[in-house]
Amino acid sequence: MKLFSKEQIYEGDKLTSERQKISSTDLMERAGMQIFNWIHMRMQGAQVPIHIFCGIGNNGGDGLVLARHLILDGYNVKTYIINCSDKRSKDFLINYDRIKNVTKDWPTLLSCTEDFPEINPDDIIVDAVFGIGLNRPVDDWVKALFMHFRSTKAFTLSIDIPSGLSTDKVLEDEDRAVWAGYTLSFASPKLVFFLPETAKHTVQWEVLDIGLDQEFLLTTNTEAELIGKHEVLPLYKPREKFSHKGQFGHSLIIGGSYGKIGAVALASKAALSAGAGLITTYTPKCGYIPLQASFSEAMVITDTDEEIITDIKFDIEPTVVGFGIGVGTNPKTINAFEAFLKKNKAPLVIDADGINMLSKKKALLKLLPEQTILTPHPKELERLIGTWKDDFDKLKKVKAFSKKHTCIVIIKGANTITVFDNKLYVNTTGNPGLSTAGSGDVLTGIITGLISQGYTPLEATIFGTYLHGRSADIAVENFGYQSLIASHVIDYLGEAFIDLFKQPEQPAEAEEQKQE
Template identity: 40%
Template structure:
């Protein structure tokens, strides 16, 4: 699912109106009706007061239309027209006139900071003041109003975009943003919804299909994609019934040190559960028995280093290598990492301490095979690419880094993003329970497995990111987010794969 900017979204609206031979007001009416239907399950009582704060543009027109639909079902509604400019848009004015002529609602004007509002904890507040076209700070009185609403205990719903959110930059620290419990956005998601600096203002996100012209959407060469199930399923390779273990590749996991052996056990277990034919592990000798006890299917690479990974000439050629988990920052680990980077001819998956060693030694960065997949968490990412001014700047810096070194960067976060040059994939799966030690080790093993199965590096990274989060969601339904641990994710890989495999109808 594409993520478009404000100009592109306006183009889609315009072409929809032309191609469907409807007016802009008809499209507004359709969108408002869909939003009204979606919010019904949240407004549980006719006695609860629903406060609608509508601006004077088209987003405000949506709010006024929603107010009309609510009154038709005898809801208790109060409407506040937030007049931040002198004139209304044409469609806004049409909905305003309908409310005045066909309902008994009093429409309260809000135009300065002297406005006082009384909100009860059981009330609802609907924000339709500013939409995706916001390009400058909101007037002071609007920010004061939003601050008061945010401080209330009401259930808050944003229409399309929470007021105060820009689509192309992060608001300054002193700018208010409507803090929604629920955002009902039209047709396509918006990038800031998934960025840490703004995303918490979105609350629960529902994407409402309002019938915008799909041909126009498809024709726009968007560089940002929202990775949902439909898109993720297109990356899944079919498995032939006439296969053997050699068909699905041989992965090598390199990791661990004396006091960090669990990470490599998690990665190896994850790799084995992700469809690979064979998994070999190079780890410190001290951990060999633990690996045999936990994962007897794994083949251990013999070597003499007791405490650290080491250099090793293999008697086999792995299809993919994952390296870095738990290797430590010691000089022995750095020497071994340099050896594996120099001698690997295929893209690798690089994580954890390997990333930290690389960030301290740029000569190692130059050795990484092209199209390798790096999986940093925020701290590791900052050490790799440097500081960023805001989340949009972070994405641009990741893109520059990816292009400069021809690497794929999977930046782990609340909503992880995968960057391949100018392509950006925003993940839709995952939850707070996955913010736990070992979760990244599981991801590394999963992606290494896919890479060994002959997935293209971008496909392995994108599909692995989605499956990892999906397994976390499935696990959390049973264990809860609070009690989730990394090994739980591996237990739900089977269900995750089953859920996204393309379905085929076979006639009997």
């Protein structure tokens, strides 16, 4: 799913009006009607008090359309106008006149000095104060109103975006934006719904189709895309009946040190479980017995050193190499890594201490093959690109780093983001259970295993991140967040693949009608 910028949404509105020969007022009517349909389908006429707060721009106009339809359908509605400016939009004024024609209970004008209306915890607040066009912090009085919303503990529904929230920057004062329980967003969700510092402003979101021009939606390229099942399913490579292991590549996992052999065991098993035809693990000598005993399917090559990797030599031709898991940053290991990079021709996935080595010795970055995949956790990312001011600054710095070194960078988090070629791919799977030792090693292994069998590095990163999170989502149903461990993610990886082809379950009533 594309994540449109506010400029693109404005352009989409304009093109829709031109190509469908409708006015902006007609488009606003569509938007308000879609919100009404969403609410009506869930409330079915229930007389819960609904408090609709409207600004004096187009977002407020959407709120007035909604209020009018709710009133006409007999709902218990109270409408308020945030009357703190004289700059009213044309479509707001048109819908302000329309609502006055359907009720004697005209909208209450709230000036910047009046007390706030009483709202009970069981009431509903609809936030239609500001839309995506807001480009300044809200006034103190409006901030106090938003804090009043929150203090009532009433369910808050925002239209398009929680008011006060910007689409392209982080607020310095988080109380200057609405904290919504749900946001109904037009055309696409907003990138800020998925960033740690701004996602907290809406618990859930849903996209409403307001009939924007289809050509615009299909042909417009966006900086960010949301990745779910529908986006990764076309990436899946089916296997033919007569295929054999030689067709799915030979993954080489290089890593481990004394006390950290488990990390390479996890990554190696994940690579094979993701579909690699063969897996070889390169470790210090201390890793030989643990790997051979715990992971029967793996082949093992060892360094001459007992405890660390000091000289990377092997006589195989790997399809892809995963490096850095549990390897440490001993100077001898860094030298071995540099010597390996100078002669390596295989695609690379670099994790953990491999990234720390790149941070310690930046000259190594020039030796990376194009589209090398880096999978840092937050602190490793900071060592690599430096500190950042906020989430948008982090995205900017990662994009610049990715472009400079022609590499793919994974920003791990609740919505892990893959960055490459100035584009963001926002993953939708995963849960807090992944906050556990070894889950990153598993992700590295999955991506390595996908490249091994013919996926491009970018495809493998997008698909691998999705599968990693989806496997955890399936596993957590049996283990819960606290008891989920990294090996569970590997155990449920097969179910994540199968889940790609499962159809959504039909409601019982629909199934009965189908049988009749």
